[in-house]
Amino acid sequence: MNILFIVPSYKPAYIYGGPIVSVSKLAEQLAQLGHQVTVYTTTANGEKELDISSDAAVMVNGVAVRYFKRITKDHTHVSPALWKAIWSDAKKYDVVHIHSWWSFLVLGASMILKMKNIKPVLSPRGMLCEYVFTSRNSGKKQLLHKLIGKRLLANTYLHVTSEMEWQECLRLNTDWQGDTIFNLVDLPKNEYQKRENDIFTISFLSRVDPKKGLDILMRALATVKFPYRLCIGGSGDEAYMAQLKQLASDLRIQEKVEWAGWKSGEDKFHFLAEADLFALTSHNENFAMVVIESLCVGTPVLISNNVGLYQYVRERELGWITGIDRIEEIAENLTLAYNSREERRRITKEARGIINHDFNDSKLAQDYIELYEHCK
Numbered sequence: 001m002n003i004l005f006i007v008p009s010y011k012p013a014y015i016y017g018g019p020i021v022s023v024s025k026l027a028e029q030l031a032q033l034g035h036q037v038t039v040y041t042t043t044a045n046g047e048k049e050l051d052i053s054s055d056a057a058v059m060v061n062g063v064a065v066r067y068f069k070r071i072t073k074d075h076t077h078v079s080p081a082l083w084k085a086i087w088s089d090a091k092k093y094d095v096v097h098i099h100s101w102w103s104f105l106v107l108g109a110s111m112i113l114k115m116k117n118i119k120p121v122l123s124p125r126g127m128l129c130e131y132v133f134t135s136r137n138s139g140k141k142q143l144l145h146k147l148i149g150k151r152l153l154a155n156t157y158l159h160v161t162s163e164m165e166w167q168e169c170l171r172l173n174t175d176w177q178g179d180t181i182f183n184l185v186d187l188p189k190n191e192y193q194k195r196e197n198d199i200f201t202i203s204f205l206s207r208v209d210p211k212k213g214l215d216i217l218m219r220a221l222a223t224v225k226f227p228y229r230l231c232i233g234g235s236g237d238e239a240y241m242a243q244l245k246q247l248a249s250d251l252r253i254q255e256k257v258e259w260a261g262w263k264s265g266e267d268k269f270h271f272l273a274e275a276d277l278f279a280l281t282s283h284n285e286n287f288a289m290v291v292i293e294s295l296c297v298g299t300p301v302l303i304s305n306n307v308g309l310y311q312y313v314r315e316r317e318l319g320w321i322t323g324i325d326r327i328e329e330i331a332e333n334l335t336l337a338y339n340s341r342e343e344r345r346r347i348t349k350e351a352r353g354i355i356n357h358d359f360n361d362s363k364l365a366q367d368y369i370e371l372y373e374h375c376k
Contacts, residue, residue, distance in 0.1 A: 208236030
């Protein structure tokens with residue numbers, strides 16, 4: 001099958017986080033299965049540009065990637081050169097798969113595909129959830145949706161990574177056809193020896209952003225009665241980081257909080273494995289790969305019911321689920337996880353096998369192929 005991916009940014013632009021990893025891993029796995037995969041993307045790398053030629057396709061781990069120059073340096077990612085290439089080339093492909101939404105780049109690409117009578121697969125990557133839809137430039141998003149977005153979305157097949165995301169998307173288009181398929185996750189190659197810490201250690205690893213609910217987690221931890229250490233791995237806006245550090249001071253827990261900085265590669269897995277519990281009290285996550293990464297090294301999780309994987313964690317009995325409307329509820333669940341030593345030991349013993357089975361790259365890639373076949 002000849003497949004075209006359209007995505008605003010692609011590796012090595014890891015500044016954009018998890019979607020860069022999951023999209024590239026899917027493209028590479030499809031190529032390994034014998035399919036021809038081409039990626040149209042931009043040179044976006046935050047406020048800078050990737051130092052990569054835009055004249056021709058570059059082979060990246062078996063995938064032909066064309067990096068088009070953009071004329072804006074922000075999240076709009078406008079690239080007339082990419083739009084021109086879609087106009088001339090889109091009919092050559094069996095399936096077109098768009099990743100992300102809201103950027104002018106993707107909206108323009110979707111409009112061109114509609115004009116060409118091509119119905120693409122769309123993976124919104126969490127961009128259509130209520131939290132994102134109604135926060136940060138919500139007025140502009142709602143206007144765009146009313147003017148052109150609604151009609152463009154109707155011309156797509158929907159792919160989501162969790163049941164929660166599926167239900168949220170159906171609020172915008174009740175007639176959507178598509179499927180729910182997990183992201184491919186870059187799992188550790190080695191097994192990590194777990195040991196219980198003398199002081200109960202809770203880890204957080206992600207982009208440090210208000211969406212992640214770290215402030216809520218801190219407020220809950222300030223009320224618990226058991227000894228703990230909170231290790232925060234990640235980086236974010238300096239002003240917001242300063243706010244969180246001041247909050248820790250105001251709550252008088254600063255001595256219990258360790259700011260570990262950004263972790264990647266093997267360091268990331270070592271960091272997760274060294275904790276007794278991973279916590280993510282986010283306001284919204286359509287998937288959250290770090291949950292799977294944590295479980296694969298044997299660390300149980302406590303996540304909010306706003307994280308797309310919460311149903312998976314609950315069904316597989318791999319951790320604790322909490323609401324975040326009441327600080328007391330989060331504190332109660334943290335205390336329950338702390339007191340459930342035997343349950344944590346069971347999860348540590350069983351989680352890696354469960355994750356390796358459910359997140360097998362070849363199996364998941366074949367699920368995507370079946371989706372593409374249905375959408376042709």
